[in-house]
Amino acid sequence: MTEITASMAGNVWKVLVKPGDTVEEGQDVVILESMKMEIPIAADFGGTVKEVKCEEGGFVNEGDVLVVVED
Amino acid sequence: MFRKVLIANRGEIACRVIRTCKLLGISTVAIYSEADAEAPHVKMADEAFLVGAPPVAQSYLNVDRILEICQETGVEAIHPGYGLLSENTGFALRAQSAGITFIGPSVEAIAAMGSKIESRKAMIAAEVPVVPGIARPLADAEEGVSVANEIGYPVMLKASGGGGGIGMQVVHTDEELRKAYAGNQNRAKQFFGDDAMYIEKYIEEPRHVEVQILADQQGNTVYLWERECSIQRRHQKVVEEAPSPFLDAQLRQQMGEAAVRAAKSIGYSNAGTIEFLVDKHRNFYFLEMNTRLQVEHPVTEAITGLDLVAEQLRIAAGEALGYSQAEIKMDGHAIEVRIYAEDPKTFFPSPGQITAFEAPQFDFVRNELAVGPNSKVTPFYDPMIAKLIVKGKDRTEAISRMQQALDHYRVEGIKTNIPMLREVMAHAAFHAGDTTTDFVAKHIQKK
Numbered sequence: 001m002t003e004i005t006a007s008m009a010g011n012v013w014k015v016l017v018k019p020g021d022t023v024e025e026g027q028d029v030v031i032l033e034s035m036k037m038e039i040p041i042a043a044d045f046g047g048t049v050k051e052v053k054c055e056e057g058g059f060v061n062e063g064d065v066l067v068v069v070e071d
Numbered sequence: 072m073f074r075k076v077l078i079a080n081r082g083e084i085a086c087r088v089i090r091t092c093k094l095l096g097i098s099t100v101a102i103y104s105e106a107d108a109e110a111p112h113v114k115m116a117d118e119a120f121l122v123g124a125p126p127v128a129q130s131y132l133n134v135d136r137i138l139e140i141c142q143e144t145g146v147e148a149i150h151p152g153y154g155l156l157s158e159n160t161g162f163a164l165r166a167q168s169a170g171i172t173f174i175g176p177s178v179e180a181i182a183a184m185g186s187k188i189e190s191r192k193a194m195i196a197a198e199v200p201v202v203p204g205i206a207r208p209l210a211d212a213e214e215g216v217s218v219a220n221e222i223g224y225p226v227m228l229k230a231s232g233g234g235g236g237i238g239m240q241v242v243h244t245d246e247e248l249r250k251a252y253a254g255n256q257n258r259a260k261q262f263f264g265d266d267a268m269y270i271e272k273y274i275e276e277p278r279h280v281e282v283q284i285l286a287d288q289q290g291n292t293v294y295l296w297e298r299e300c301s302i303q304r305r306h307q308k309v310v311e312e313a314p315s316p317f318l319d320a321q322l323r324q325q326m327g328e329a330a331v332r333a334a335k336s337i338g339y340s341n342a343g344t345i346e347f348l349v350d351k352h353r354n355f356y357f358l359e360m361n362t363r364l365q366v367e368h369p370v371t372e373a374i375t376g377l378d379l380v381a382e383q384l385r386i387a388a389g390e391a392l393g394y395s396q397a398e399i400k401m402d403g404h405a406i407e408v409r410i411y412a413e414d415p416k417t418f419f420p421s422p423g424q425i426t427a428f429e430a431p432q433f434d435f436v437r438n439e440l441a442v443g444p445n446s447k448v449t450p451f452y453d454p455m456i457a458k459l460i461v462k463g464k465d466r467t468e469a470i471s472r473m474q475q476a477l478d479h480y481r482v483e484g485i486k487t488n489i490p491m492l493r494e495v496m497a498h499a500a501f502h503a504g505d506t507t508t509d510f511v512a513k514h515i516q517k518k
Contacts, residue, residue, distance in 0.1 A: 007417075007419060008414070008419040008420055008421065009420070009421065009422050009423055009450065010420060010422065010450045011450055033450070034419075034420040034422055034450040035412070035413075035420035035422065035450055035451075035452060035453060035454040036452070036453060036454075037305075037419075037420055037454075039419060059450070061423075062421070
């Protein structure tokens with residue numbers, strides 16, 4: 001099981017996956033928005049989404065877990 | 072002169088405008104969002120009003136609420152600062168209809184410079200050099216290919232309504248152009264609601280050099296020399312200086328006179344900036360005009376001794392300039408750096424709680440601050456938290472003073488670009504004045 005974390009602090013603009021989805025390495029799972037900049041967060045490995053730990057409109061800090069993926 | 076002015080902005084620029092208003096004995100009204108209740112500009116102003124929720128669309132761009140506050144407080148004029156509503160013709164028009172002076176040029180002048188294609192036509196008519204290309208939207212990608220073959224690759228494909236690098240791409244071959252055309256046109260339509268595309272010669276090894284002008288309502292226009300702003304990241308300026316290390320007296324005069332012609336051709340009044348690209352052969356080309364105060368105006372103030380906000384207020388109040396071109400002085404060398412709340416390597420934003428903040432205090436330093444020791448930097452606005460400006464008798468002294476000042480800058484709790492700024496100041500290419508717009512990609516990011 002592996003975790004996808006936020007590379008910067010900001011608001012969660014869009015969550016692109018839901019539990020049960022299959023994701024591929026490099027696929028964007030969440031888009032963060034901060035200071036007029038949108039940063040897509042991609043999965044650095046493939047697998048099945050086990051849990052989404054953030055919600056659209058919520059605030060996350062750098063390093064917070066966004067999505068948990070299982071091999 | 073006005074008795075009371077509303078500042079329709081936030082951050083360091085709101086503070087800076089309020090400071091000059093106080094010097095001139097003008098009362099100030101600030102506006103703020105829920106996220107900015109504790110911000111420095113709210114405390115500095117004589118009166119302050121909440122305009123809405125943190126996102127700018129609900130607060131600093133809330134035209135109805137801002138004009139309501141203007142009426143309630145009886146202000147005579149609005150200073151829009153930069154960004155936000157500063158180049159919004161709809162806002163300027165509505166202020167005007169409400170009998171409130173918009174501190175800036177006329178609605179017509181803002182509109183004339185608001186479209187890249189229209190402004191280009193106006194500049195050709197005023198004999199201001201423009202980048203080779205065509206002054207009308209392309210019919211399709213195939214017309215782009217034929218124009219590109221006439222002016223020669225590489226060419227830059229641009230969206231008319233574009234900005235901040237969106238909808239822009241350098242292409243080197245017919246095939247690349249065809250591919251880039253569709254993608255950029257889609258993006259332009261999505262972001263700006265305007266899919267007009269145009270094409271121009273790509274300037275290799277370009278420098279971004281801009282000329283500050285001042286024009287009164289009586290028809291007097293002067294130029295306050297240039298600012299070199301080539302050091303950028305994500306198409307945003309990071310380091311600015313005046314004068315430019317690349318210009319000689321002759322080129323400075325040619326560019327200054329072209330800037331004055333540009334302003335006069337559209338009946339411009341108030342402060343404005345003509346941005347040029349200068350290539351390695353010292354040809355200069357009109358890029359765009361910013362019809363407002365610029366972030367980097369302090370370097371011009373440092374070498375000319377003028378207060379540009381005071382000049383803006385006087386001009387908007389109908390006063391004549393009262394000096395001629397020959398009386399504008401140029402003394403010493405000034406450098407400004409923008410302190411951004413961001414990772415110094417990836418340039419990703421870094422909002423958060425500031426736990427310690429100390430700006431350097433030397434007699435050669437000017438600090439413009441949007442934050443204090445306990446400020447929270449929210450994710451809602453631009454990442455610029457401060458500007459640091461130094462002046463020296465020449466460029467060498469200014470660089471060494473900037474290094475000294477940066478060594479004494481302390482920000483804790485959030486990441487800032489200060490390490491990157493120190494790297495720029497220490498770099499041999501910067502010392503040599505070898506500052507082209509690819510400086511950051513070439514010398515800083517590649518490691």
